Amino acid sequence: GAGVSQSPSNKVTEKGKDVELRCDPISGHTALYWYRQSLGQGLEFLIYFQGNSAPDKSGLPSDRFSAERTGGSVSTLTIQRTQQEDSAVYLCASSDDRAGETQYFGPGTRLLVL
Amino acid sequence: QKEVEQNSGPLSVPEGAIASLNCTYSDRVSQSFFWYRQYSGKSPELIMSIYSNGDKEDGRFTAQLNKASQYVSLLIRDSQPSDSATYLCAVNMSPRSGNTGKLIFGQGTTLQVKP
Numbered sequence: 001g002a003g004v005s006q007s008p009s010n011k012v013t014e015k016g017k018d019v020e021l022r023c024d025p026i027s028g029h030t031a032l033y034w035y036r037q038s039l040g041q042g043l044e045f046l047i048y049f050q051g052n053s054a055p056d057k058s059g060l061p062s063d064r065f066s067a068e069r070t071g072g073s074v075s076t077l078t079i080q081r082t083q084q085e086d087s088a089v090y091l092c093a094s095s096d097d098r099a100g101e102t103q104y105f106g107p108g109t110r111l112l113v114l
Numbered sequence: 115q116k117e118v119e120q121n122s123g124p125l126s127v128p129e130g131a132i133a134s135l136n137c138t139y140s141d142r143v144s145q146s147f148f149w150y151r152q153y154s155g156k157s158p159e160l161i162m163s164i165y166s167n168g169d170k171e172d173g174r175f176t177a178q179l180n181k182a183s184q185y186v187s188l189l190i191r192d193s194q195p196s197d198s199a200t201y202l203c204a205v206n207m208s209p210r211s212g213n214t215g216k217l218i219f220g221q222g223t224t225l226q227v228k229p
Binding site: 033035041042043044045048050056058059091102103104105106107108 | 120148156157158159160163202204215216217218219220221222
């Protein structure tokens with residue numbers, strides 16, 4: 001399996017709880033992205049990691065959202081004190097800079113905040 | 115004004131017809147343009163990328179780019195029911211082609227191909 005993987009595939013949580021979403025990019029890909037897709041909507045950019053550079057956090061909707069990428073590979077998106085409006089599908093993508101900007105998406109994590 | 119705009123549809127075409135999907139973008143310095151297909155409940159998959167003005171063909175798919183008009187389109191020839199999906203236009207608004215960066219997506223156009 002050489003694709004992008006994400007876990008969990010589904011997450012149901014209660015309002016106010018913290019959640020962690022994980023992304024394993026394609027091996028060797030230097031860039032990693034997080035997007036959010038609400039029901040019937042397009043993809044909303046959240047954050048972008050490129051190699052050892054400082055991440056582009058310009059899409060994070062509030063300070064409850066944070067992400068890290070350890071060792072240039074696996075990334076974790078953390079949402080603190082979840083709200084009902086955080087319910088969405090969270091998609092991770094990775095790309096190889098040498099191949100251009102083609103981004104390959106993982107299957108996503110469906111988050112439901114009750 | 116949204117940075118990337120698409121008609122949400124649904125666009126309905128009969129099987130075998132040409133489906134035409136359109137997208138406009140706001141930033142003139144954009145260099146890289148992408149069409150993704152997303153089936154219901156699935157993640158997006160890349161169909162086409164285009165970087166230069168003109169047409170780019172790949173099988174039944176043709177992407178068309180007009181930077182002067184800030185317009186990119188996707189034509190699907192001989193449409194099949196299996197083409198029924200949401201098509202997302204995405205733009206890398208970096209001024210440097212080849213610079214990996216965040217994509218700005220349109221809302222997507224839902225295509226229905228009727229047998």
